[in-house]
Amino acid sequence: MADDILNDSGKFLLNVAVDNVIFGYHEKELKVLLQQPFTVDKWTVTGGYIKRTESIEEAAARVAFTRTGLTGLFLQQFRSFGNPKRVLDSGFTAKHIAEVTGYEIPEDSWIFDYFVSVAFYTLTEFSKVRVEKAEFEAACQWWPVNDLPPMMFDHELIIKEALKALRLHIAHYPIGYELLEEKFTLPEIHSLYETILAKSLDDRNFTKKLLAAGIIVKLNEKRKISGHRPPYLYKFNKEKYDEGLKSGVELVF
């Protein structure tokens, strides 16, 4: 509970934490999972402190697991943020918390200190996520990337930068595996890319490119949809895909 974090400060690193921008894709919209501390009525990216026994990647994975129930997610570090004004400008103070929640936390508690945030982004298959708020949180829910609630600290910037990194990566690595179901149709992956890049892509050229790169494979099945021609299902070619992740592919769209 709260006590866990407040009293057990010896368990965590000081002055450094992780933030994890968890992206999910649903109904042609890119969403991001945000949490709301019950101390402030602003929202934050999911994040947490780093245990002394874990690496920063493990901390980010734990943060994601706590909110989504998923493990083995695609996790990408993209930048760290740190300057003395991050917390000072946020309205996140002992006084404010006392007013809102009745909790009395010392003014000089380590949680109000200057924190460097190591930021990651994570891609999830929306339908598999079971959203759960972590302890010490008032809420946790998906928000459309293009329609965010008021954000705390510099978290709006963090999301912007995460999106920038995602868009850069999508041109060099075969992202998509983690955002779609195992079998997907061309229209589905096509509109995923259009959504992430926020621009329309010629369907013929798009298909051509993915097939030429060899990262997707046509299956002999169709998705059952009524009222019109059913689309073929595709899956990723895992080897090509992993190789692409490692050494990079040119997929400039």
Next chain:
Amino acid sequence: MADDILNDSGKFLLNVAVDNVIFGYHEKELKVLLQQPFTVDKWTVTGGYIKRTESIEEAAARVAFTRTGLTGLFLQQFRSFGNPKRVLDSGFTAKHIAEVTGYEIPEDSWIFDYFVSVAFYTLTEFSKVRVEKAEFEAACQWWPVNDLPPMMFDHELIIKEALKALRLHIAHYPIGYELLEEKFTLPEIHSLYETILAKSLDDRNFTKKLLAAGIIVKLNEKRKISGHRPPYLYKFNKEKYDEGLKSGVELVF
């Protein structure tokens, strides 16, 4: 001095620090500026603690300034490193320090703690750098990237990753401005790129591409060299260059 850092721990953030891989280019070789703590006979990337009053970027700039005397350098954050084993595996202990230097430092001093390192790389014009070791260091000098001395912690990995980031960036941003003198010849910039990318580039196509992108401009001067045809001097087109830095250019070589 040492006391500054050891006693004045309240001045610095705990559990987080910056490392800065300072690159310089000299005689067709890419070099990196390394420091040697006088406590261990291994080398490290230049680095330091973060003051409570400064941002991580300011800390990295200060680290570079202390060793090179230069300000306004090109500074690029590329990754953060953090896991509990970084220090444990390094042989960096109070006992070892006492043996080597006679300094008695408590086993539980904060300097032996788990540190997350926010890593940057910096590009410098070799000839302008006046190498100076910082306090608490036995030495500070240039080393060829391809021929490094024994490195402490995970600093060999940090250099590898910095180089990877530099090679990625060079394909998207017009790097070079900070590594060459103001006026340079085509053969000079050509061999700079060949050195960084560790592969040979066709001189005609290389020139064509830089000129087409508009980031370099031919001057009406030649470099005085005897014994053969003197090369023309070029300079960067600062506007195009800055624009390229901001929005990215495709310069795949």
Next chain:
DNA sequence: CAAATAGTGTCTTTTAGACATTATTAA
């Protein structure tokens, strides 16, 4: 005029980009 290196142009291949028609299914 010889030595040494600088400078440059053309042709070919590959890749990117624009563009519109036919195919399949269910109701």
Next chain:
DNA sequence: TTAATAATGTCTAAAAGACACTATTTG
């Protein structure tokens, strides 16, 4: 047979890549 959407091929333009000869200077 119609409604709805899936699937696909060709032509053009631009960019990348391969390749070798001429130019300029000093000694």
